[in-house]
Amino acid sequence: MRFFGKFIKKNYDPKTDSDVLFSLSSAYLTLESKMGLKNSGRCALSLKSISGMYFNEMKDDIKRFLDISKTDFELTYRTVTDSYGYLWIVLEGKRMEDLLAGISAVGDTVDEKGFSNQLLAAIFEFTNDRNKKQYLIYNYKRNSFYPFVPVDGGQKTRNTEEEIKMMATIGDEVPLEKDMTLWYPLWDLPL
Amino acid sequence: MVTVRSLIQLSSISRTPSWQRRDNGLTIRMILSFAILALLFVVFLSVLAYVGLGIIPITIIASLMVLAQWYFSDKIVLWMSRAKVVTRDQFPKLHDIVERIVARNNLPKPKIAVIDTNMPNAFATGKSKKSSIVAVTTGLMDTLDDPEELESVIAHELTHIRNRDAVVLTLVSLLPTVAWYLVQFGFYGGLYGGMGYGRDRNNGGVMIIVIVVAVLVFVISFLIVRAISRYREFSADRGAAQMTGKPVKLANALMKISGSMRRVPTKDLRQVEGLNAFFIIPAISGSTIGNLFSTHPPTEKRVQKLMEMEASMS
Numbered sequence: 001m002r003f004f005g006k007f008i009k010k011n012y013d014p015k016t017d018s019d020v021l022f023s024l025s026s027a028y029l030t031l032e033s034k035m036g037l038k039n040s041g042r043c044a045l046s047l048k049s050i051s052g053m054y055f056n057e058m059k060d061d062i063k064r065f066l067d068i069s070k071t072d073f074e075l076t077y078r079t080v081t082d083s084y085g086y087l088w089i090v091l092e093g094k095r096m097e098d099l100l101a102g103i104s105a106v107g108d109t110v111d112e113k114g115f116s117n118q119l120l121a122a123i124f125e126f127t128n129d130r131n132k133k134q135y136l137i138y139n140y141k142r143n144s145f146y147p148f149v150p151v152d153g154g155q156k157t158r159n160t161e162e163e164i165k166m167m168a169t170i171g172d173e174v175p176l177e178k179d180m181t182l183w184y185p186l187w188d189l190p191l
Numbered sequence: 192m193v194t195v196r197s198l199i200q201l202s203s204i205s206r207t208p209s210w211q212r213r214d215n216g217l218t219i220r221m222i223l224s225f226a227i228l229a230l231l232f233v234v235f236l237s238v239l240a241y242v243g244l245g246i247i248p249i250t251i252i253a254s255l256m257v258l259a260q261w262y263f264s265d266k267i268v269l270w271m272s273r274a275k276v277v278t279r280d281q282f283p284k285l286h287d288i289v290e291r292i293v294a295r296n297n298l299p300k301p302k303i304a305v306i307d308t309n310m311p312n313a314f315a316t317g318k319s320k321k322s323s324i325v326a327v328t329t330g331l332m333d334t335l336d337d338p339e340e341l342e343s344v345i346a347h348e349l350t351h352i353r354n355r356d357a358v359v360l361t362l363v364s365l366l367p368t369v370a371w372y373l374v375q376f377g378f379y380g381g382l383y384g385g386m387g388y389g390r391d392r393n394n395g396g397v398m399i400i401v402i403v404v405a406v407l408v409f410v411i412s413f414l415i416v417r418a419i420s421r422y423r424e425f426s427a428d429r430g431a432a433q434m435t436g437k438p439v440k441l442a443n444a445l446m447k448i449s450g451s452m453r454r455v456p457t458k459d460l461r462q463v464e465g466l467n468a469f470f471i472i473p474a475i476s477g478s479t480i481g482n483l484f485s486t487h488p489p490t491e492k493r494v495q496k497l498m499e500m501e502a503s504m505s
Contacts, residue, residue, distance in 0.1 A: 046461075082461075084459070084461040084462070086461055120460065120461065121460060137460070139460075156457055157457070158455065158457065160443065160446065160455055161439060161443050163455075164439055164442055164443065164446075164494070164498060164501075165439055165501065167498060168438075168439065168498035168499070168501040168502040169501075169502060171498060171499065171502055172502065178491075178495070180454060180455050180491070181454045181455070181456060182456075183455050183456060184456050184458060184459065184460035184463055185456065185457060185458075185459060185460065186459060186460050186461070187459050
């Protein structure tokens with residue numbers, strides 16, 4: 001049955017599953033207590049930009065929403081378009097709950113406007129005790145998380161050992177991408 | 192018949208294309224030697240049976256052959272793998288690492304051997320805890336730049352020795368052969384024993400049944416042996432993790448050695464997204480069937496179990 005389950009799931013239009021996203025609301029505490037990884041207060045959502053009125057409308061909706069909810073969520077935001085043509089909505093806030101609520105709400109807006117296929121990933125930033133950055137990437141298409149720890153120095157290499165540790169630490173709290181060949185990195189994050 | 196417990200399956204490395212430029216000599220040599228030994232054994236016994244020897248003399252001869260192999264097993268293994276036992280002066284660091292683990296875990300120090308090949312692997316063999324050998328390849332020492340990873344690999348081999356896996360698996364691997372002969376003799380004995388003469392009688396149907404049953408028994412017991420072998424690997428991983436206290440180091444070492452480390456992509460997600468990489472329905476891969484036949488569990492499974500250990504430890 002599991003095999004058929006997989007088979008069917010992959011053919012359907014993937015939906016953003018906020019339950020999976022919100023599993024991070026407790027897992028981030030585990031990362032902090034067991035690995036000393038602190039939530040840096042930054043996260044981002046990335047989606048493929050397309051030209052057209054509807055897409056711009058959606059962008060405005062997101063901005064309007066984030067402006068209004070500034071007081072409720074204690075979030076600040078900025079948008080960046082990167083060299084790949086992806087739109088990044090970068091959120092900053094002190095509390096993980098607010099970040100998750102913000103990301104989830106933005107994701108829902110994208111979904112409502114019919115652009116869920118454009119959704120790439122949500123990225124959560126953590127810093128270790130030596131102030132190095134480590135990331136958890138949520139892939140919308142796979143509805144699961146995977147770790148990404150770039151090594152400093154522009155060499156585009158990653159620290160797989162730390163990644164495995166992160167995965168081991170929160171493996172039973174959040175759905176993780178089991179297939180490591182799909183742990184695609186996101187270099188030069190505009191966070 | 193002689194069993195060595197290598198770190199990762201010897202044949203699995205050659206399947207990875209990125210390793211093909213590496214020296215596969217060890218793999219080929221070991222597999223060929225094992226195959227030839229096993230074949231000789233079977234052919235010899237078959238000839239004896241054909242010549243008309245009874246079940247008792249054949250059993251005695253077979254046992255003698257097994258015993259001889261058993262007695263010379265470490266020499267045979269060293270000869271086949273071209274591993275050289277090395278002294279402390281030649282490889283001081285390696286000796287240090289081994290001594291530290293055996294001292295911490297109250298184990299006798301095994302002989303240490305080195306194989307000069309680029310292919311990263313390690314194995315343990317030996318009849319008893321005291322006469323055991325741990326061999327590592329020079330490729331392994333080059334690949335694992337972190338001493339703690341090398342330590343984990345050696346701990347894995349030491350666990351095989353502690354669990355007496357070479358002994359257990361040598362005995363267990365006789366099972367298919369024994370089963371094969373029991374079935375054959377059982378049928379011959381039962382069918383022809385009472386009739387006086389046998390082989391000249393033309394009785395194709397019965398022969399076919401005998402062969403089918405013998406093959407079935409052989410295959411089933413072979414699969415059981417492989418399953419036991421895979422289970423012992425998991426145990427050795429667990430034991431190694433307990434010895435070092437750092438499961439993630441062994442996981443890392445396994446990934447480096449098997450080439451999985453290279454399979455963790457470095458290509459940007461935004462680059463592959465357009466290729467719809469995530470919508471490709473995975474075909475039922477040959478590996479699902481292949482796993483039944485392999486002596487070692489897939490690296491991913493081993494890494495996953497080690498990560499679960501790491502999680503429960505921290």
